[in-house]
Amino acid sequence: MRENISGKKKKILLVEDSRLTAMVLAELLHKNGYDVENVATGEEAVEKIMGGVTLDLVLMDIELAGEMSGIAAARRIIKSRDIPVVFLTANTSGGIIEKIKEVKAYGFVLKGTDKAALLSTVEMALKLHEANIHARMFERLFENSLNELYIFHPESLKFVAVNRAARKNLGYTTEEMNVMTPLDLNLEFNMESFRRLLAPLVSEEQEQVLFNTVHRRKDGSLYPVEINIQLFDYEGAKLCMALVVNLTERIAMEEELKEKDTTIRAIMDSARDAIIMLDGQGKVIFWNPAAEQFFGYSREExxxxxxxxLVVLDERLYQIYTQAFQHFQLTGEGNAIGKTIEMKAKHKDGREFDVEISMSALRSRDAWHAVGIVRDISERKQAQEELENSRKQYIELAEEAPIGILKCDLEGNIVYVNQKTLEILGSPSIEETKKINLLTFPLLVRYGLSRKLEECINVKIILYDCANIFMYNCAK
Incomplete structure (x- = not known):
């Protein structure tokens, strides 16, 4: 069975006004696997085709009943639809043959010819039309490709075809490209060196040649390109096809990424905090200089x-971390993500130190990565401990002092009072004593103690303001 591209029987519209001839031809075509529809006039044929009926070929008598001849009908049909037309004729005069050629029909069959010749002509017309469809399709693909495409002879190097993208980018017309060669676009090669480049293709040692170079436009400007050349057969001859990719945007993007990467690395390398990145398996993939200094391990180590x-001291914590990281691998979530935690870390030399770690999650290449910023807080922890010890010592001394000691804020509110003060004042408790405001308590106001205290507070504020002004001026 003869089928078209949709898998159905190929359908032929038979245009023949002789009922007997139409019956004979239709029976012959049916027996040989074709679906046939018959009309008697050119007007009917045009009407059917204009109506959108699906056809694979029109087999049409030139001399038809009605006002429209087969030639006229064929012109209308071919103008509106891409359908192959084969003529039936008993007249093979020069005038008729010329008209058939003008219409660009797919041939003609003499009436009364043998069946094999008719079937052969029909089959050949269908195959030729199919080949023409494919040729036009590939021609459109070639011409409309976004990449530059060149076809040239491997010996003369003359261009056979150059697509629109190449012509537009280079600034040459089709006529100008027809007398040019790849050497006109590239100063890197001469005839001898370019043929040496093609030699592995011509000898079939390689299927393609890939290289980077620079093309020159008609206006003299240059642009970087990647060229892939392959050899193919066309009607018994060897031709080269070059696929040329303009690298201008790619190189610009690479330069931009390189610049951003350099900036980010400069920031990370100069950061005083350790910046560490772990991959989906918990392995280190980034380790900045501050991390080297904190932990004593080089980047390579x-x-x-x-x-x-390497750095966690507690084995129990390590086991908890291992379980938590398995959950992090799948979800990018974890108890430590988005939080700042303090812990003890281990230096390469074995000493312990305090660190503060801020963890965040980063999705890259379909996997979760953990990014940690680590700060050495040993000095801060030591200062906090010293401050706490000083506070404890101060409280111990104040509590055991043989004199009354109390402390107030700038508004005169009592914030600390020792036991001796309670005894002197005869106060029942610390809470009751703290209810007294030293600036407004009547007894203290009467004896002028509140005024003296206020003067001291004001002097302290003035000294504080003077110190701030002094520091501001020094900074300037």
Whole structure:
């Protein structure tokens, strides 16, 4: 069975005004696997085709009943639809043959010819039309490709075809490109060196040649390109096809990414905090200079290693971390993500120190990565401990002092009072004593103590303001 591209029987419209001839031809075509529809006039044929009926071929008598001849009908049909037309004729005069050629029909069959010749002509017309469809399709693909495409002879190097993208980018017309060669676009090669480049293709040692170079436009400007050349057969001859990719945007993007990467690395390398990145398996993939200084491990020593095995002290914590990281791998979530935690870390030399870690999650290449910013807080912790010790010592001394000691804020509210003060004042408790405001308590106001205290507070404020002004001026 003869089928078209949709898998159905190929359908032929038979235009023949002789009922007997139409019956004979229709029976012959049916027996040979074609679906046939018959009309008697050119007007009917045009009406059917204009109505959108699906056809694969029109087999049409030139001399038809009605006002429209087969030639006229064929012109109308071909103008509106891409359908192959084969003529039936008993007249093979020069005038008729010329008209058939003008219409661009797919041939003609003499009436009364043998069946094999008719079937052969029909089959050939269908195959030729199919080949023409494919040729036009590939021609459109070639011409409309976004990349530059060139076809040229491997010996003469003359261009056979150059597509629209190439012509537009280069600034040459089709006529100008027809007398040019790849050497006119590239100063890197001469005839000898370019043929040496093509030699592996011509000898079939390689299927393609890939290289980067620079093309020159008609106006003299240059642009970087990647060229892939392949050899193919066309009607018994060898031709080269070059696929040319303009690298201008790619190189600009690479330069921009490189610049951003350089900036980010400069920031990370100069950061005083350790910046560490772990991949989906918990292995170190980034380790900045501050991390080297904090932990004592060089970048080469730690990349690809399990960080927590190196720096975490508590084995129990390590086991908890391992379980938590398995959950993080799947979801990017974890108890430590988005939080700042304090812990003890281990230096390469074995000493312990206090760190503060801020963790965040980063999705990259379909996997979750953990990014940690680590700060050495040993000095801060030491200062806090010293301050706490001083406070404890102060409280112990104040509590055991043989004199009354109390402390107030700038508004005169009591914030601390020792036991001796309670005894002197005869106060029942600290809470009751703190209810007294030293600036407004009547007894203290009467004896002028409140005024003296207020003067001291004001002097302290003035000294504080003077100190701020002094520091501001020094900074300027």
């Amino acid at each position: 730690v990349l690809g290693k399990d960080l927590h095995r």
